Amino acid sequence: MHHLYSVTRHKDASDLATQAEIIFAMLQISASEERFSANYPPNDHYFLGHAINASVVVCDADDEDAAKYPYWVVVKNPMPWGNPGDAPSILIAELASALTNVGLSVRDS
Structure with missing residues (x-):
């Protein structure tokens, strides 16, 4: 996924960081962490939240639409080391x- x-x-x-906090709170994800990687330009870091059935990454966008949509929310398979705690699916x-309900404009990429 x-x-x-x-x-x-x-x-x-x-x-x-604040953007990630808002998104994780909306998803009721309490288990999250900041991670560092050169694969996440321009600032080489991202935030990873753990849910029962998925991992959610909130990171800076680095494509041609970054001026209008400065962040990406990426949903992937759960990370093996992630502990979702009491987060829902x-x-x-x-x-x-x-x-959209928390005030974000969204483009499904």
């Missing part, structure tokens, strides 16, 4: 509308 959404900045987010079919 791999699903990518390009999203706008939330009105209350001043940086990637992610309903992929409803994720775009859930992101």
Whole structure:
């Protein structure tokens, strides 16, 4: 599983960390971590949240639409080391509308 959404900045987010906090709170993900990797330009870091059935990455976008959609939300298979705690399952079919409900514009990539 791999699903990518390009999203706008939330009105209350001043940086990637705050954007990730808002998205994880909306998804009821309490188990998350900041990770560092050169594979995530331009700032070489991202935030990873753990759900029962998926891992959710919130990172800076680095494509031609980054001015309008500065962040990506990527849903992938759960990471083997991730402990979701009491997080619910992610309903992929409803994720775009859930992101829109917290004030983000979403482009399903």
